[in-house]
Amino acid sequence: EPEVTQTPSHQVTQMGQEVILRCVPISNHLYFYWYRQILGQKVEFLVSFYNNEISEKSEIFDDQFSVERPDGSNFTLKIRSTKLEDSAMYFCASSGLAGRNNEQFFGPGTRLTVL
Amino acid sequence: GENVEQHPSTLSVQEGDSAVIKCTYSDSASNYFPWYKQELGKRPQLIIDIRSNVGEKKDQRIAVTLNKTAKHFSLHITETQPEDSAVYFCAASLNTGFQKLVFGTGTRLLVSP
Numbered sequence: 001e002p003e004v005t006q007t008p009s010h011q012v013t014q015m016g017q018e019v020i021l022r023c024v025p026i027s028n029h030l031y032f033y034w035y036r037q038i039l040g041q042k043v044e045f046l047v048s049f050y051n052n053e054i055s056e057k058s059e060i061f062d063d064q065f066s067v068e069r070p071d072g073s074n075f076t077l078k079i080r081s082t083k084l085e086d087s088a089m090y091f092c093a094s095s096g097l098a099g100r101n102n103e104q105f106f107g108p109g110t111r112l113t114v115l
Numbered sequence: 116g117e118n119v120e121q122h123p124s125t126l127s128v129q130e131g132d133s134a135v136i137k138c139t140y141s142d143s144a145s146n147y148f149p150w151y152k153q154e155l156g157k158r159p160q161l162i163i164d165i166r167s168n169v170g171e172k173k174d175q176r177i178a179v180t181l182n183k184t185a186k187h188f189s190l191h192i193t194e195t196q197p198e199d200s201a202v203y204f205c206a207a208s209l210n211t212g213f214q215k216l217v218f219g220t221g222t223r224l225l226v227s228p
Contacts, residue, residue, distance in 0.1 A: 033215065043151075043159060043204060045215040056215055091158065102147050102208065104216060106158040 002026045004107035006092050012113045013082055021077045021110045023092030032075045033093040033104060034067065036060070043091065049075065082114045117142040119207050121219025128195050129227055136222045138205035139187040145207040148181060148188050149216065153202045162203075163190070195226045 034046040093104040146167035151159035206216040
C-alpha cells in the first residue's frame with residue numbers, strides 16, 4: 001500500500017538555524033498538508049497546498065515558514081530561523097482526488113529538536 | 116473557526132469491555148469527521164470516518180455515531196483488546212474535506228489484560 005514518507009526522522013538544530021523538512025506524498029494525490037504536534041499535545045494544522053500554491057494556513061504558519069513543491073514528488077517545509085518553541089513532531093499528509101475519499105494519509109513524522 | 120473538544124482525556128478499561136470517546140464541534144458547516152489512532156511515536160492512522168449525511172457507521176468492533184443537531188460525535192470500541200491501547204484523536208473538517216483537519220485534544224486509551 002502506498003505511504004507518505006518523510007525525511008529526516010529526527011533533526012536537531014541550533015536556535016536561529018534554518019531547517020528543511022522533506023516529504024514525499026502518495027504519488028497520485030493532489031492535496032498536501034503540514035501539521036505539527038508538540039509533545040503530549042494535539043495535532044495542529046499548519047498549511048495546506050494545492051495546485052502549486054498555499055490554499056490555507058494557520059496563525060502558526062508565520063513568515064518564518066514556507067512550503068515548496070520543487071519537483072513532481074517532493075513537498076518541503078522550511079523554517080527560516082528556528083525558535084525553541086518550534087520543537088515538535090512535524091507530520092506531512094496528503095489526500096486524493098476530488099469526489100473520492102477525503103482521507104488524509106499521514107507520514108511517519110520528523111521530530112525537530114531546537115536547542 | 117472550528118473548535119473540537121474531546122473527552123475523556125484518559126480512559127482505562129479491562130480487556131473485553133467497551134470504550135466510548137466523545138467529541139463536540141463548533142462549526143455546523145463541518146461535514147467530515149475522521150477518527151485517528153496514534154500509537155506511541157507513530158503516525159496518526161485513520162480507523163474510521165463519517166460524513167454528515169450519515170448518522171452511524173460501523174466497522175467490525177469500531178463504530179462512530181454523529182448527532183448533527185447537537186454537534187457531537189462518538190467513537191465506540193467493543194470487546195477491547197490490549198492492542199487497542201493508543202491515543203485516539205477525533206477531527207472535523209469543513210466543506211469538501213479537502214481542507215484542514217481540526218483535531219481534538221486526544222484520549223489515551225489503556226486496555227488492561
